[in-house]
Amino acid sequence: MLAELIALDLDYRKQKGESPSQEEYNVRFPEHAGVVEDAFAAEKRSALPFAPPSVDRVAKLFPSLQVIELLGAGGMGAVYRARQPGLDRDVALKLLPEEFHHDARFSLRFTREARALAKLNHPNIVSVYEFGNIGEAYYFFMEHVDGTTLRNVVQSGELSPKQALAIVPQLCDALQYAHDQGVIHRDIKPENILLNRNGEVKIVDFGLSRIIGNADQTSPLTATNQVMGTPRYMAPEQYDGVHNVDHRADIYSLGVVFYELLTGEVPLGRFAPPSKKVSIDVRLDEVVLRSLEKEPRFRYQAASDVKSDLQSIANSGEVSMAVTLDADLSRPSREAISEARSGEQSGPAARMLLDRRNLMSxxxxxxxxxxxxxxxxxxxxxxxxxxxxxxxxxxxxxxxxxxxxxxxxxxxxxxxxxxxxxxxxxxxxxxxxxxxxxxxxxxxxxxxxxxxxxxxxxxxxxxxxxxxxxxxxxxxxxxxxxxxxxxxxxxxxxxxxxxxxxxxxxxxxxxxxxxxxxxxxxxxxxxxxxxxxxxxxxx
Incomplete structure (x- = not known):
């Protein structure tokens, strides 16, 4: 568990622009030098760049396609823009790293999961047209989205809270549909959310982390040193290696994305409610914070419930945009109400704000x-x-x-x-x-x-x-x-x-x-x- 926590801390600090050293962690954990070394070794291996095949090489593998350009590459493979002349349409061709070809169980897992993904048919989910393998290359033909990723939009700093509220309900619709079909994404993050030129949301890579990762593993690190999910967006139970991770992990990741859309920051450690950082309706705090509860049973139990609450807030008339008033967490009256909640311990998301929804209930x-x-x-x-x-x-x-x-x-x-x-x-x-x-x-x-x-x-x-x-x-x-x-x-x-x-x-x-x-x-x-x-x- 310590290795996973160190990996998460490394990821967080590098996102902040820091350059943590192994010696620093050896001083902090003198009795676990071996664990620290393993964590840094895994981080270095996972940071090795994936060398995507050239466009010419891909064109030779798929002679029926007109491979146009490389759109991007990451730990889960490379994506190319291609054209199917016979159907007169552009497609996104995703090639998985060839190293997975050497996993004897990967082929069965790939076929089983890919079939489930191909059955997903929703306007907010990138469609999978075809899948298979050619030689040592496993691939997907997917819907091509003419647009950009949500990550690019967030980094541009031009996303307003109003625009964020237009995006999240579409994500809820997509997640609810997939969950009803028994499919969990496991890696919801801005990089996996696309926006086309009409402002429509499309989620990509549904279930891909389950295909690449080992469904029987007890650690979030796969045999190829890939994390099943992105640490900053993963639900606690994913990082703990719990076997029965369910759809509520996606709801947690949705909460992280929602928080980031509103504030421009990822909620890590002891974080403030969104309304403490930007001028938004304070009722959105409880939606975000409930999504981010540490315990799955305290979270929303369905993505449709998140959308329903957002619609209730939007339809309730004049929306207050006042910033939340400061509340001293040490006040006896707050402790009294907190203890009255059946003795249940609130998750970290409730440290800065009581769960208003439960109190109103x-x-x-x-x-x-x-x-x-x-x-x-x-x-x-x-x-x-x-x-x-x-x-x-x-x-x-x-x-x-x-x-x-x-x-x-x-x-x-x-x-x-x-x-x-x-x-x-x-x-x-x-x-x-x-x-x-x-x-x-x-x-x-x-x-x-x-x-x-x-x-x-x-x-x-x-x-x-x-x-x-x-x-x-x-x-x-x-x-x-x-x-x-x-x-x-x-x-x-x-x-x-x-x-x-x-x-x-x-x-x-x-x-x-x-x-x-x-x-x-x-x-x-x-x-x-x-x-x-x-x-x-x-x-």
Whole structure:
């Protein structure tokens, strides 16, 4: 494991322009001199340039093609632009290094994986037209994309956050499609993402790292000293050599790419959220940081979920571009909320920012009992309507039963209408909006609930009378029971209404406290959680 960590550190430092020496690492790890030597030897071998065949040589290998030019070369082979005269189209010809020809298991693995790649048919994935081997050369005929790589665009410094947000959903579509087909990329990075002249995104080299690497290996370094993935973009489980690396590794790499598109930097070590570096909507932080969670189970579980959250942010109206407020991670209130998350340890992506999505999920969960109660209220209203209709339709010639039935019928409709009014307002809450707007939505729910509660709840001081009559208890109409019931009911309603509005009148110090009590535990808990989240500086 130490060798892989040293290799990652070497890659990172060289990207920063440094020239790390082996002696430096020997001083840092005096008891692991052999491991340090192996890591530097592997780094030197992997840095050896791949010598791509000349255009003339490739043309001799593929006489049916017009090989035009060498487009590029890297650790996974060389790519040429060629033309198929018979089909009147340009293609990209990819030749893998000849060293793989000597691997006895490579041929079977190449055929199996290449067939899976050839079945991928998506507008954001470079299509594979043909594959095979000629002599010692394994090759792919692929769709030729007239454009450039995302790496060139990032290095130009001309990519705006708005343009980045137009690119990422296309990547999500491509990844979701491939994952649904059981294909994992394993090496998502700007070099493997192409942009054509129309701004369309195309992912290239799907699954190529699995073809070149050994599927049975326990180390990310292949037998040819190639890394299965690029260290700066690899998910932690890829670098740990975990056998069951799945599609969530691609989601991690997508998060790295997204972070780089927004900030121009790769998130390494203890990094700040994107909104700390550039002026973007702070809600994008949670999308990026959740994608970058160390533990796969804490990440997005599907690329389509990433796109869905981005669309929710884009469609939520006016987008706040304010930079995230500084929040002290050592504050007790932050620690208290963090511990409340079922004792789970956040990944490194959450070190600079609490997972806003999980916190808002707690707020949403607090409102579920209120929503469930409204569902029960609708059921109660339907029951009252049925009971009332059954009573008055069968007793039109009996005045007290006719009146009781109509009262129940109308009251049942009012109960349902009140429940729907509260439920609609709960459903209108968009938890991706800024905290202030979510707090406003919750206040709207509380306001309508408090206005309707007396009209629905207090009449039960008298409503039991028509309910009993509709149920067949006509004895209630006897003066000895009806008159006391009416007196108690009217007094009860009057006192309840007076007390309800008296304690909430303007000017009372504990007015808000009484409102929270009348609103119930669900709304009280949701408001408290939102206040705590706002205190942390999360917007």
């Amino acid at each position: 707690q707020v949403q969960a607090s409102l579920r009992p209120l929503f469930a109660w409204q569902m029960f209220q609708i059921f109660l209203g339907v029951t009252l309507i049925v009971l009332g209709a059954f009573c008055w339709t069968r007793n039109v010639d009996v005045p007290h039963r006719l009146v009781s039935g109509v009262i129940l019928h109308v009251y049942g409709v009012a109960v349902i209408a009140a429940a729907i009014a509260v439920m609609v307002r709960i459903k209108r809450i968009d938890y991706f909006q800024p905290i202030e707007m979510v707090q406003g939505r919750v206040s709207d729910v509380q306001s309508i609930y408090l206005r309707l509660s007396p009209l629905i709840g207090f009449p039960w001081w008298l409503m039991w009378i028509p309910t009993g009559i509709a149920a067949g208890f006509d004895q209630i109409m006897h003066p000895n029971s009806l008159i006391p019931s009416l007196i108690v009911g009217c007094v009860g309603i009057g006192v309840s209404l007076w007390a309800f509005y008296h304690v909430q009148r303007a000017g009372r110090e504990n007015r808000q406290s009484w409102k929270d009590k009348f609103a119930g535990a669900s709304l009280r808990s949701a408001r408290k959680q939102l206040d705590e989240i706002a205190e942390l500086g999360i917007r």
